[in-house]
Amino acid sequence: MNAVTSSLKTDTAKLRHLYSRAGFGATPDQLADAQSLKRAVRNLLSDSETVSELKVVEPDENVTKKNLKDLMQRGQLDRQMLRERIRDNAERVRDLNLQWLDRMASGKGSLREKMALFWHGHFACRTMGQNPLFMQQYINTIRQHALGRFGDLLMAVSKEPAMLQFLNNQQNRKNAPNENFAREVMELFTLGRGNYTERDIKEAARAFTGWQFTPDGQFVFREKVHDEADKTVFGKTGPFRGEDIVQMLLENRQTARFVTGKIYRFFVNETPDEARVSELADHFYKTNYDIAGLMERIFTADWFYDARNIGTHIKSPVELLAGMRHTLGITFDQPQPQIFVQRTLGQLLFYPPNVAGWPGGKNWIDSSSLLFRMQLPNYVLKAADVNIRPKEDGDVNTQSLARKGGQTFRTTVNWTDFEKPFAQTPDAALPDALAAVLLPFPLRPEQKTLVQNQLKSAQTHAARIHALTTAIMSLPEYQLA
Template sequence: MPDRVKNSVKLKHLYARAGFGITPADLKNQEHWPVGKTVRSLFESSERFSPITVVNENTDLVYNGQPMMAANVNMTGGMTGSSGGMMASQADAMRSEETKRLIQETRNRQERDLNIAWMTLMSTTQAQLREKMTLFWHNHFSCRVGNFMYMQDLNNIHRKHALGNFKTMLTEVAQTPAMLQFLNNQSNNKVHPNENFARELMELFTIGRGNYTEQDVRESARAFTGWQYDGKTYQYSFREKSHDDGTKTFFGKTGNWRGEDIINMILERKETAQFLSRKLYRYLVNDVPDEVHIREMADVLYRSGYEIKPWLEKVLTAGWFYEPQNIGNLVKSPVEFLVGLNRQFYITYENPGVLIQFQRTLGQVLFNPPNVAGWPGGRNWIDSSSLMHRLKMPSLILNAGLIEFAGKATPEEEAYIAAMRKQQDSVIKRVQAKADINKFIAGLPPKTSKEEIAGFMLEPPVNPSMLAEAANSPDIKTLLIRLTSTPEYQLC
């Protein structure tokens, strides 16, 4: 294999893992770049931090009697006398139900706006590496609460520190209203310690099972008493009166520890760097951990004081990252699958809400993880039902649900095609997606063969039957729809 081709394979693999894919034009422009230069370019294009700011109403204010939504409720006033008192009570109850309904409508709208804003950002940004890592941290610090201003703030913390320092991000995440509410640390006080956050901090966010005891959980929970958010400002505020200031023994060390001390002691343990490195390895490299490579990653993360940039650089510039067994072997998450399609074919949606329907169908709705452990990922993304939907979705988005047949169609195929064409108008109205396939084709280098297009579109090596089918495709658009509708396209 010529060096040029080898380098192109590496760069395509790099962009599939560190981002959401590369365009043919960019691949052509960078085909002679060494890997290190491309990695530097990915970091440079991701230096800028652009927060999402579509949610600007805090629905929790309603529950504290503030008039955010009350002005939208038009109810009659109370009356005097016993019957009037009863009518007033009924009116109050109706007013309360109407307010709850309006709150839920607001939250539904906010959830939709926040989801679409992030999908749009991932589908259009040049800061691919930052958004790819934001998606990683979104699942690592899995959280689900009904207040989408809190969820937006949490997401922006992931984005801000995605390539920064893990300790800084961990501390800020632990102090967000979203996480304080989700894992009940808001109710963690010296009279009634709550262990939820303390447990998940170690089990899921840092050091992993087997590296702490139940006593460590209890003592850690005491240290995090007083970590709460203010009921009026909804900002983090350490509550001295709620804090247990007694001595605590954690990891065998005794002292008057606070939450910051617990975080420091957890990060001092090399097992934390190993736990994080194993998780990142499965996200970027391979579902099957290689403990030698993971130790290399952990050494870099630990020695740097948990700086994320050198940690990522270690992975993305390592020779083993580009070994054949690590190419085209990961299943794309539903979000990666949809964002990759959007980026490749410049897709826009007149009804962007359909993106949430697609996420729900495929099993990953942003800001709505299944539990505190997040989405398990890997091969868990695929079952018989989800694979069927994945194979149908590209043709649904790119061609209103129709996959063209090659050669002369049989009578059965002709009947199927006729039925599908009748459904196209309905699909177009529901999906309202516009793909600029011609823009993709225009970006192909001159004289690119159909076989080369197949090699570009699919990460796993293209088998001979796929190459033969590519050669027989009547046109490039048909070829692209067929390729994106294959099981191989589900891999990156």
């Protein structure tokens, strides 16, 4: 191998690492067309400058739980109609899930969608009462601000009706404060546990009184239920409102440190380099929480491509599914199997398990989910029937999205585009060439033997590409990014 060939292989491996972390993987053409790492980072950022909204429901179409109760009390809705309305709401949330997954898989604005997936876990929120409008507004707010200023994102998502409802701030009133919202804003969104006192929580909860929302999904500040008296938070005293608390949190350098640490663990390595995190956090704070600037700083750093950071990230179920679809141009003939995959592997968009979001990392893997993960390429690429059932999670909302019996995977794969870059690749070199696109590590000799055993019935060059691709994607290393 000459120096030029070695350099090309190194650059391809680094580009693959970049696209797998900053997006949902790469197609062979993306890797071949990238001129340099810095140019690829700039392209990822420029491609994510604009955002188009997800939409499954118009505000005047939305049917809330309160609307349904009112209709029942007036005798205009019977129980059968009620069940149908609730099911319709659940299906619209499902459609929102699939629409967002389509955006992730499309490759357009992939950095924005990847950041939004991260923020969905950071600002964990789930649909309450199956309200599709609230969830639509919530995720569009996150997607809109995903690469902007963290302060704008924090303020906007904190005022989303879905979040205020999820964290019970509608019940937070003077003389009867509810501390749930104030606690999670500090513990999960900004400072992290142990960086505030119980007194800070109690006083901040009083400041957030009056932060409410209307049935049609509008934030509203209701002065009549707001506590106007002085509060003492972080050693400061005044007649604070919610906006004042948010500003105090942003002024605290610990917020930059906490958020940067979570970003590092998600995008770089679950075992953080504390010195690097501190340096990044200082820069994040000094730039007024510029998210795009922070991500560019990470993705253009030499250390981001160190061997210790390669292949250390276990793909979440959504990353796995979106990545397969993007790399191979896969479309599903019916939507339900994609919901089935998310439920079976434990990450259903808009249904995080709790206020802390999905734990991630090794928590994605257990004996049953690993087997299904490794079989997934066969199910998807070979249009197989699946008889596995998702584990019961005790959640009536997610169970309402399930169907009895097995799942039938019917897909269309854009093999034509995927095959083109390998059209002139000799058969003997195909395993390594495909692995360079699909895996974070080169094939080991025993792996090469294993995947080549799948070629016995492959008579054409295209058939060999198909068989090898399926076999390589079924290796444990495909679960890593």
